[in-house]
Amino acid sequence: MQKGKINVTTENIFPIIKKFLYSDHEIFLRELVSNAVDATQKLKTLASVGDFKGEFGDLTIHINVDKKKKTITVSDAGLGMDAEEIEKYINQIAFSSAEEFMEKYKKDTNAIIGHFGLGFYSSFMVSDKVEIITKSWKEDKKAHKWACDGSPEYSLDEVEKKTRGTDIILHIDDDSTEFLEDARLNSLLDKYCKFLPIEIAFGKVKDWKDGKEEETDKDNIINETKPIWTIAPTEVKDEDYADLYRKLYPMAEEPLFNIHLNVDYPFNLTGILYFPKIGNNVEVQKNKIQLYSNQVFITDSVEDIVPEFLTLLHGVLDSPDIPLNVSRSYLQSDANVKKISSHITKKVADRLEEIFKKDREQFESKWDDLRLFIVYGMISDEKFYDRAAKFALLKNTDGKYFTFEEYEKLIKAEQTDKDKNVVYLYATDQDKQYSYTEAARAKGYDVLLFDGQLDTHFVNHLESKFENAKFARVDSDIVEKLISKEDKREDQLTAAQKADLTPVFQSQLTNSESFIVSFESMGEAAQPVIITQSEFMRRMKDMSEMGGGAAFYGNLPDSYNLIVNSDHSLIGKILEKTETKLGKDVQKIREEKSGLSDERSVMEKAKEGKKEEEIPQADKDKLEELSKKIDALDTQRIEKLKKYGKSNKVVKQLIDLALLANNMLQGEELAKFVNRSVDLIKG
Ligand code: ADP
Ligand code: MG
Numbered sequence: 001m002q003k004g005k006i007n008v009t010t011e012n013i014f015p016i017i018k019k020f021l022y023s024d025h026e027i028f029l030r031e032l033v034s035n036a037v038d039a040t041q042k043l044k045t046l047a048s049v050g051d052f053k054g055e056f057g058d059l060t061i062h063i064n065v066d067k068k069k070k071t072i073t074v075s076d077a078g079l080g081m082d083a084e085e086i087e088k089y090i091n092q093i094a095f096s097s098a099e100e101f102m103e104k105y106k107k108d109t110n111a112i113i114g115h116f117g118l119g120f121y122s123s124f125m126v127s128d129k130v131e132i133i134t135k136s137w138k139e140d141k142k143a144h145k146w147a148c149d150g151s152p153e154y155s156l157d158e159v160e161k162k163t164r165g166t167d168i169i170l171h172i173d174d175d176s177t178e179f180l181e182d183a184r185l186n187s188l189l190d191k192y193c194k195f196l197p198i199e200i201a202f203g204k205v206k207d208w209k210d211g212k213e214e215e216t217d218k219d220n221i222i223n224e225t226k227p228i229w230t231i232a233p234t235e236v237k238d239e240d241y242a243d244l245y246r247k248l249y250p251m252a253e254e255p256l257f258n259i260h261l262n263v264d265y266p267f268n269l270t271g272i273l274y275f276p277k278i279g280n281n282v283e284v285q286k287n288k289i290q291l292y293s294n295q296v297f298i299t300d301s302v303e304d305i306v307p308e309f310l311t312l313l314h315g316v317l318d319s320p321d322i323p324l325n326v327s328r329s330y331l332q333s334d335a336n337v338k339k340i341s342s343h344i345t346k347k348v349a350d351r352l353e354e355i356f357k358k359d360r361e362q363f364e365s366k367w368d369d370l371r372l373f374i375v376y377g378m379i380s381d382e383k384f385y386d387r388a389a390k391f392a393l394l395k396n397t398d399g400k401y402f403t404f405e406e407y408e409k410l411i412k413a414e415q416t417d418k419d420k421n422v423v424y425l426y427a428t429d430q431d432k433q434y435s436y437t438e439a440a441r442a443k444g445y446d447v448l449l450f451d452g453q454l455d456t457h458f459v460n461h462l463e464s465k466f467e468n469a470k471f472a473r474v475d476s477d478i479v480e481k482l483i484s485k486e487d488k489r490e491d492q493l494t495a496a497q498k499a500d501l502t503p504v505f506q507s508q509l510t511n512s513e514s515f516i517v518s519f520e521s522m523g524e525a526a527q528p529v530i531i532t533q534s535e536f537m538r539r540m541k542d543m544s545e546m547g548g549g550a551a552f553y554g555n556l557p558d559s560y561n562l563i564v565n566s567d568h569s570l571i572g573k574i575l576e577k578t579e580t581k582l583g584k585d586v587q588k589i590r591e592e593k594s595g596l597s598d599e600r601s602v603m604e605k606a607k608e609g610k611k612e613e614e615i616p617q618a619d620k621d622k623l624e625e626l627s628k629k630i631d632a633l634d635t636q637r638i639e640k641l642k643k644y645g646k647s648n649k650v651v652k653q654l655i656d657l658a659l660l661a662n663n664m665l666q667g668e669e670l671a672k673f674v675n676r677s678v679d680l681i682k683g
Contacts (some may be wrong), residue, residue, distance in 0.1 A: 039078025
């Protein structure tokens with residue numbers, strides 16, 4: 001019997017391995033099984049170059065559990081190790097790489113994707129003793145048994161072993177007995193080993209016999225050794241893609257389409273990406289892509305490897321060229337990873353363009369399920385924007401789809417304003433903005449629909465990308481002004497009439513400081529009163545709500561325009577009534593005011609050219625008194641008009657109708673509106 005001491009500087013790394021990697025103990029199985037796969041493939045390589053001339057026999061890797069002895073054994077019929085190789089690969093190399101791993105790990109606990117690189121020694125995360133029984137493929141070598149209980153001491157003895165290959169026996173410690181359960185092992189094998197290239201047997205196939213489930217003597221193979229992403233795309237059928245998708249995501253809806261990636265220069269990358277039906281929520285869809293390295297599952301968080309928007313896709317990426325035992329920040333700056341990432345982006349865009357060109361109808365039918373993904377990509381990835389601008393679609397409120405180019409052609413003639421900007425009109429809610437949309441369409445304009453989760457950003461983005469273009473939501477102004485053109489209508493009301501009507505309307509606004517009352521000639525057919533919110537203010541508020549900066553605007557109170565249509569007959573009637581009721585009073589105040597104003601003008605004229613100290617104090621006092629009187633008359637006039645306005649139910653009704661059209665009439669005000677309407681109908 002030979003004893004030795006493993007040559008490491010750290011006295012005992014096992015307690016540290018156990019403590020540091022607590023949540024990742026389960027990877028031991030992946031490490032041991034992939035070592036068994038490696039050993040088997042190395043044997044095949046030896047045979048192919050003619051070094052190994054014997055029979056392979058059955059190369060299946062077996063996993064056995066002995067619940068009584070609390071052991072898990074991983075057995076392979078690979079190339080095995082002789083005594084010197086154990087000394088070299090296990091005592092020296094594996095140990096020093098485990099130590100190196102620990103060094104990296106201490107610096108950055110989240111550093112290593114799937115903690116790849118710990119290798120054989122990860123078995124000590126779940127065991128208090130590990131044994132290796134191995135017999136080399138070289139005929140003249142004796143079999144050996146290596147054992148270690150986690151201290152730096154190990155033993156190495158000659159043993160009897162008839163067959164070539166290696167058994168790794170883990171004596172599971174008391175904290176890790178969960179791994180002795182079949183169900184737990186099955187789920188780990190499914191997660192990490194499902195697509196390994198050598199058959200792996202765990203347990204026996206079960207069969208139904210006389211209504212009972214019974215074990216047959218057939219090995220239960222848990223993996224598929226040739227997953228379709230390792231096969232040339234020309235040899236894969238449509239149903240194979242569907243099968244793989246179901247295997248990866250048993251619960252998911254069928255995907256829209258897929259991309260088969262297959263590159264071997266300048267880096268190795270295979271994989272199949274699927275476009276899922278993305279609803280309207282970006283968050284829940286992420287982290288579905290699985291990353292493999294030579295068919296060994298590594299992780300399902302690939303956000304450091306592909307651009308963020310691509311994490312919305314599903315599927316498999318497999319590349320031995322992604323460095324896996326490095327820190328995340330390093331990974332993102334790695335040249336290979338950058339190349340891989342831009343390659344995938346390009347392929348995704350190419351595939352979408354191909355479908356768009358080949359089958360526009362299909363593309364349109366899938367657009368609503370795809371658009372969030374494409375919009376996300378266009379906003380966040382400059383290169384993807386440039387590619388996608390050729391096939392991205394705009395949908396209008398009629399449900400028709402247009403490319404950017406087509407749409408510009410469609411609206412250019414009607415929707416170019418006097419500054420030569422093409423104005424893109426849009427709605428974000430077809431129901432809420434119905435009347436505005438209809439008004440715009442009645443004028444011959446087209447209205448787009450932007451009702452997606454990312455559309456506030458997308459509108460800003462498109463506006464910055466399109467040349468000589470402006471975007472305006474249909475309710476951001478009255479239809480005449482959405483696209484401002486030269487022809488200005490003759491105004492129906494005089495300045496004095498507007499000045500009198502303003503307090504009448506103000507008097508009936510519950511929240512008067514949030515509204516600015518103004519007058520516009522909108523034609524007799526338009527609504528008598530309309531409420532708009534400026535495009536700029538609304539967008540700033542939307543952005544700050546989404547956390548996109550502009551926090552200052554988020555804190556401002558809402559501000560709206562109450563626009564009175566001076567062409568409307570009802571407004572004419574309100575004016576008439578106001579004049580009959582208050583005309584004389586108001587007229588008197590006006591006359592008095594104009595007398596005082598004249599007096600003031602004369603005095604001010606006399607002051608001209610004089611220095612301050614040359615003006616007699618009496619004159620100064622007189623002027624101040626005049627100004628005060630004029631202000632008081634104004635207040636008096638406004639108060640009178642407001643008092644009258646408050647009693648005018650029609651004014652209130654018109655304001656409420658405008659609020660209602662904007663979904664802004666709620667609660668008590670809405671109830672009052674309903675009652676008042678009934679009263680008005682009763683007459
Ligand atoms: P890695 O697999 O990255 O080389 P490991 O720590 O997993 O690192 O394994 C160290 C070495 O031990 C392997 O390179 C291999 O030479 C040897 N080894 C481990 N498991 C086996 C096995 N089942 N059969 C033969 N050799 C093995
Ligand atoms: Mg290994």
